[in-house]
Amino acid sequence: AQKITQTQPGMFVQEKEAVTLDCTYDTSDPSYGLFWYKQPSSGEMIFLIYQGSYDQQNATEGRYSLNFQKARKSANLVISASQLGDSAMYFCAMREGSRGSYIPTFGRGTSLIVHP
Amino acid sequence: NAGVTQTPKFRILKIGQSMTLQCTQDMNHNYMYWYRQDPGMGLKLIYYSVGAGITDKGEVPNGYNVSRSTTEDFPLRLELAAPSQTSVYFCASSDFAGSSNSPLHFGNGTRLTVT
Numbered sequence: 001a002q003k004i005t006q007t008q009p010g011m012f013v014q015e016k017e018a019v020t021l022d023c024t025y026d027t028s029d030p031s032y033g034l035f036w037y038k039q040p041s042s043g044e045m046i047f048l049i050y051q052g053s054y055d056q057q058n059a060t061e062g063r064y065s066l067n068f069q070k071a072r073k074s075a076n077l078v079i080s081a082s083q084l085g086d087s088a089m090y091f092c093a094m095r096e097g098s099r100g101s102y103i104p105t106f107g108r109g110t111s112l113i114v115h116p
Numbered sequence: 117n118a119g120v121t122q123t124p125k126f127r128i129l130k131i132g133q134s135m136t137l138q139c140t141q142d143m144n145h146n147y148m149y150w151y152r153q154d155p156g157m158g159l160k161l162i163y164y165s166v167g168a169g170i171t172d173k174g175e176v177p178n179g180y181n182v183s184r185s186t187t188e189d190f191p192l193r194l195e196l197a198a199p200s201q202t203s204v205y206f207c208a209s210s211d212f213a214g215s216s217n218s219p220l221h222f223g224n225g226t227r228l229t230v231t
Contacts, residue, residue: 004158009156033217035219035220037220037222043204043224043225043227044222044224044225045206045208045220045222045225047219047220047221050217050219052217091158091159093220095217095218102147102210102218103149103161103164103174104149104220105161106151106158106159106160107158108156108157108158109156109158
């Protein structure tokens, strides 16, 4: 069974609008971390945001926020005020703490295209 | 700030040839990883290392070998290259402080084609 599921292969959004990229995860480990990475067409992987399983508040980093719903096991990335430069692949990843040897696993990614 | 450096950026191999993908990091990170990225499949872990002298298999280790003689270097060796190894390869590193919140720092990737 996949540990990280990203159900949206592709998403489109108008410039300046907000967009939510979905991510659900599966773990029985009480300690884990969730990450989002951006991969632009140039190919590099860029770390965006982190959410820990014990964090009480949703993580935010500038225009990025993570909508963390622990009971639903979802960790959706919200990008506010989309920009053309946000067009990229986005990957959700999980790193399990006490049982997963701290090895991150990745989802298949969501391609985001921002229209002018 | 160099971070994680991978070489080469591009390589074309003939079937049966061998090569080594180089990876070095200057952040004194304990953990290092090799992933391959195939279209629509996300990143799959090939090998990882938790420190110098220690390596372990990931999800897709067949056809690859690694070594970790120093903290900085984690080369990936392809023996007898096959078309199925055509992919983009990423090396990554992370700190380990007994918790799960250390993000991976990635190299810029190596695009390998085997024909």
